[in-house]
Amino acid sequence: MKAATTRSLKSLNMVWLVSVALVDLFIVVALVAPEWLQAESLTRAGIGRVAASIAMPTLVLLMVNLLPHDVKAMLVYWKPLGNLPGSQAFTKHGPSDRRIDMGALKRNVGVLPKDPNEQNAKWYKLYRQVSSETEVAEAHRLFLLYRDMAAVSLLLGMTVPLGLLYAGTSIPAVAGTAALFLVQYLATAVGARWSGVRFVCSVLAVHSAKKVTASKAATTS
DSSP: OOHHHHSOHHHHHHHHHHHHHHHHHHHHHHHHOGGGGSGGGHHHHHHHHHHHHHHHHHHHHHHHHHSOHHHHHHHHHOSOTTOOGGGGIIIIIHHHOTTOOHHHHHHHHOOOOOSHHHHHHHHHHHHHHHTTSHHHHHHHHHHHHHHHHHHHHHHHHHHHHHHHHHTTOOHHHHHHHHHHHHHHHHHHHHHHHHHHHHHHHHHHHHHHHSOOOHHHHHHHO
């Protein structure tokens, strides 16, 4: 098995999620308490960074797992629950990807459904057969990374500014913090959308290039 299949994709992404959260923390401190970044406060700031580095992985893990998969998908696509990129795999995303020969794909996998739910179900079965292919695993990892970043950004954007406001922080600092998380959420949501399409199409590209047999699927799933 390839490395991406022997470790949880989420565990591979945790370093990136924690890094983003630490950068966010640094920016928020710069907005709310810039004196902490002055030379005379370096020791105190250093202690704070160490404490944050220890606590942040747990906080990020809690936030990532706080929302169900369908809810996180809804936050990315701004559509009702259950609306995933696989729902348009054969009618929109596949035909628009130059890597995919739709005729060859149909010969290799059979009938291509048009109903959104059937499309997603069919696509998921195809994904399970090639989940350890390098291009598929990497596309999946990036989709999960951006999706979880978007979810964490939104949660922080809803809670941190309110907490700062309650603590008596100045309005400009609170507004700057809210703007930071809003921009980050929008950017990562768009990134998740594109990564989701890439993920869907990577699965179809593999199946259009070759016929995956049952024995092959069993050794790679």
